[in-house]
Amino acid sequence: MSLKYNLEPDPYEPIISIGIAAKKLGISPETLRLYEREGLVIPYKTPTRRRLYSQKDLEWVDCFRKQIKKNGLNIAGVRVLLALIPCWELKPCSAADQDKCAAYMNGEKVCWMIEDRSDTACAEEDCQQCAVYRTACRAGKLHEIFLRVKDK
Numbered sequence: 001m002s003l004k005y006n007l008e009p010d011p012y013e014p015i016i017s018i019g020i021a022a023k024k025l026g027i028s029p030e031t032l033r034l035y036e037r038e039g040l041v042i043p044y045k046t047p048t049r050r051r052l053y054s055q056k057d058l059e060w061v062d063c064f065r066k067q068i069k070k071n072g073l074n075i076a077g078v079r080v081l082l083a084l085i086p087c088w089e090l091k092p093c094s095a096a097d098q099d100k101c102a103a104y105m106n107g108e109k110v111c112w113m114i115e116d117r118s119d120t121a122c123a124e125e126d127c128q129q130c131a132v133y134r135t136a137c138r139a140g141k142l143h144e145i146f147l148r149v150k151d152k
Contacts, residue, residue, distance in 0.1 A: 012114035014044035014052035
């Protein structure tokens with residue numbers, strides 16, 4: 001009998017402590033906590049409230065940090081750009097769901113930052129696993145998204 005192990009790394013598995021994550025990103029742990037408070041990243045929290053990050057989380061933080069440095073955006077600017085990501089297109093919602101969705105109605109908060117989601121189609125969903133949160137890191141050039149929306 002042979003045991004099979006999956007030794008392939010899962011880029012979404014939260015296994016990186018806040019200290020190691022901060023060191024890899026060249027920032028302080030407090031900066032990561034700030035990004036969490038501002039709704040830009042959602043770390044996994046253990047039952048003892050210890051924050052763990054995945055490789056994808058680190059890539060996401062690196063992505064928006066580049067936008068902050070390269071394009072002069074501040075945290076509020078990044079948050080507004082993220083709010084412009086049409087979550088209802090990434091996760092197809094019915095017109096009825098869109099009408100009562102706080103994220104759809106709010107242009108300043110990203111859907112995963114909306115506190116009361118009780119009336120939404122994704123009320124029971126874990127935001128870390130959500131297609132919208134996982135797709136945000138692939139939005140890449142946030143500044144270009146902003147310019148496209150602004151020009152419409």
